Structure formats: C-alpha cells, structure tokens
Amino acid sequence: MAAFTNQAMLSYNGITTVSNTVTGEIIGALSINKAPLADNYSVDESITYSISLINSGEAAIESLTITDNLGAYETPGGASVIPLTYKEGSASLFINGVIQPTPSIVTTSPLEFGNISLPGGSNAVLIYTTIVNSFAPLAAGSSISSTVDASSPSISNPLSDTAVLHVSDTPELSITKAISPAKVIENGTLTYTFVIENTGNADADATYDLVLTDTFSPVLSGITVQLDGAALAAPTEYSFDELTGEFATVAGVVTVPAASFEQNPDGSTSIIPGSVTLTVSGTVR
Numbered sequence: 001m002a003a004f005t006n007q008a009m010l011s012y013n014g015i016t017t018v019s020n021t022v023t024g025e026i027i028g029a030l031s032i033n034k035a036p037l038a039d040n041y042s043v044d045e046s047i048t049y050s051i052s053l054i055n056s057g058e059a060a061i062e063s064l065t066i067t068d069n070l071g072a073y074e075t076p077g078g079a080s081v082i083p084l085t086y087k088e089g090s091a092s093l094f095i096n097g098v099i100q101p102t103p104s105i106v107t108t109s110p111l112e113f114g115n116i117s118l119p120g121g122s123n124a125v126l127i128y129t130t131i132v133n134s135f136a137p138l139a140a141g142s143s144i145s146s147t148v149d150a151s152s153p154s155i156s157n158p159l160s161d162t163a164v165l166h167v168s169d170t171p172e173l174s175i176t177k178a179i180s181p182a183k184v185i186e187n188g189t190l191t192y193t194f195v196i197e198n199t200g201n202a203d204a205d206a207t208y209d210l211v212l213t214d215t216f217s218p219v220l221s222g223i224t225v226q227l228d229g230a231a232l233a234a235p236t237e238y239s240f241d242e243l244t245g246e247f248a249t250v251a252g253v254v255t256v257p258a259a260s261f262e263q264n265p266d267g268s269t270s271i272i273p274g275s276v277t278l279t280v281s282g283t284v285r
Contacts (some may be wrong), residue, residue: 029057030118034068034148034161040168041132042200043271046087051126051148052099055118059153064116066126070109071146079267080114083136083144086111096122105116134268139261140201142167171208172200173256176261184284191281196232197273198256206252212278219245221283227254229277247280254278 008019030053037048049068055061070084086108093100103126106112111128112253118124136144143166151158178193194212198204219244225232232238237253240246257274264270 001122003020015042023175024032029059030055030150030152030155030159032150032159032161033149034146034163036163036165038194041136042168042172043132043134043136043138044267045132046129047084047132048090048127048129049146049148049163053124053126053150054120055120055122055124057241058120059154060120061118063154064118064150064152065106066103066113066116066153067149068111068148069149070111070130071144072110073145073265075263075268077263077265079265080191081135081267082109083133084130084146085109085133087131090127094127095119095239119239120148127228136167136200136269137261138167138259138271139268140167140169140258151216167201170200171198171202171204171256171258173198173204173210175212177214186284188284189281190284191279192216194278194280195275195277196254196256198274199259199271201258203258203262203274204256206255208255209251210254210256211249211251212254213246213248214280216245216282219243219285220280221285223247223280223282225258225278225280228276250276266270 003023005021005023007021010017033052033193035050036177037050041047051066070082070086072080072082074080091102091105091113093103093116096216103113103116104112113126143164145161145162145164147162149160174197180191180193185188204210219242225238232253234240236250238249239246254276258278259274260272262270262272
C-alpha cells in the first residue's frame with residue numbers, strides 16, 4: 001500500500017523550526033490469495049480453485065467483486081483465448097467457516113462474482129471448479145497463469161493474485177483392436193490389429209514398462225507378430241501360449257511417441273496423437 005511522510009512546523013517570535021520527518025504506511029484491510037487444488041492439468045480435466053480473503057479491518061467490506069480471468073492469454077497469432085471454462089453451479093462461499101448463499105455471478109468468461117459482503121475481522125473462502133478446454137496449451141513445459149482481482153468501493157486499490165498451473169508431462173494412452181477378416185474360414189488366417197495412441201506430451205518409452213496382453217479365442221497357431229511392420233521374436237519380445245491363447249508383449253518392447261500439438265487460427269489446440277501398430281496373425285484352430 002501507499003507510504004507517507006510528514007513533519008511539523010513550529011513558529012514563535014518570528015522564528016520557525018521544523019520537526020523530524022516521520023514515515024508511515026497505509027496497510028490495506030483486505031488480502032487475497034488464489035490457489036489451485038491440483039498440481040497439474042491435462043485437457044478436459046476439472047481444476048478447482050480456492051480464493052482466500054481476509055478482512056483485517058474493523059469495518060465491513062461491502063459490494064466486493066471477485067473477477068477471475070480464467071487464464072486468458074494471447075496466442076502468437078494474435079487470438080485472445082481463455083483456456084479454462086467455469087463449471088456451472090460449482091461455486092461455494094464460506095465466511096468464518098460457515099457456508100453462505102451462493103454468490104451472484106455477473107459473467108462466466110471472464111468469471112465475475114458480485115455483491116459479496118465481508119464483515120470486519122473475518123475471513124472468507126470462495127471455491128469453484130473449472131474445466132481445462134481446447135484452448136489450453138498442452139506442449140511439454142506449458143502452463144496456465146490465471147489472475148483473480150478483488151475490488152470494492154470500501155477499498156482504495158483493487159487487489160490481485162495469480163496462480164500458475166503446469167501441464168502434466170506424461171503419456172496419455174488408449175488402445176483400439178480390430179479383427180480381419182470378420183468372418184474367417186475354419187483353419188484360415190486371422191489377424192488382430194492393435195493401435196496404441198498417445199495423446200500426452202511425453203513419450204511412453206521403455207521406462208514405462210508397457211505390456212499388451214490378450215487371450216485369443218479361438219486359439220491361434222503359428223502366429224507372427226509385427227510392431228509397425230517390424231517382426232517381433234518370442235520369447236525375448238513376446239510370449240504366447242498355444243494351449244490357452246494367452247498373449248503378452250515383454251515389458252518395454254512396445255513404446256509410443258508423444259503427441260504433437262498445433263495451434264489453430266482461432267487459438268484452439270489440435271492434438272496429433274503419436275501411435276504404434278501391433279499385428280498378430282495366425283491360423284484359427
């Protein structure tokens with residue numbers, strides 16, 4: 001807050017003398033802190049924020065407005081985007097630990113709560129949830145910096161605080177399975193195709209010990225296994241039991257590259273998954 005200085009003047013019998021200069025500071029009655037209740041984010045994830053307010057003064061702070069920019073930023077292409085979406089109905093307000101009526105919401109993007117009253121000597125916590133949307137940066141090392149502002153006719157200067165949330169640097173894997181042909185002649189050749197996709201920003205390398213397992217029914221015989229067209233060998237790279245049909249790759253043999261990310265002209269992020277394809281072919285018994 002603002003610092004101030006002043007000194008006194010003493011006059012007598014045509015003589016003037018001045019005092020020493022004293023220095024003081026006006027300390028605001030209101031303080032604010034914003035904190036995410038999560039360590040990292042990924043797309044479509046729910047992120048809850050806690051806004052802590054303390055009124056250390058004796059007088060109530062009336063008509064308090066809380067505004068969150070929800071991480072708004074400008075892309076290199078000049079688009080203004082907001083990477084977080086307020087989850088409707090998720091807001092709760094507590095004053096001195098007692099839940100209050102839901103505060104009024106003026107706008108949701110940016111998010112603005114209005115007409116909050118904070119009694120003297122009290123503390124409040126405003127909690128709400130956001131969803132990470134398609135405008136969030138997802139490349140490794142990215143972050144979302146969101147700023148909350150508090151203003152009121154009762155305080156001389158608006159207050160703000162910023163919370164930084166970092167993207168999860170981890171693989172995000174999914175798998176799909178296909179069969180060919182769908183109708184196979186007895187003692188014919190059947191092929192299973194597994195496509196593993198990574199929409200995360202980190203490679204699923206050998207340290208992740210990825211293992212693909214399946215039990216083929218009907219059981220296959222004389223199988224051949226390929227990973228992205230390269231032949232795998234048993235038992236060093238996969239195992240297969242021709243009695244039970246149980247199949248498994250050896251841990252770490254299958255790895256999946258990280259996704260790549262492209263920012264569209266509107267500022268949204270497109271995910272291009274990294275992928276690998278595993279095929280298993282054999283004769284139906």
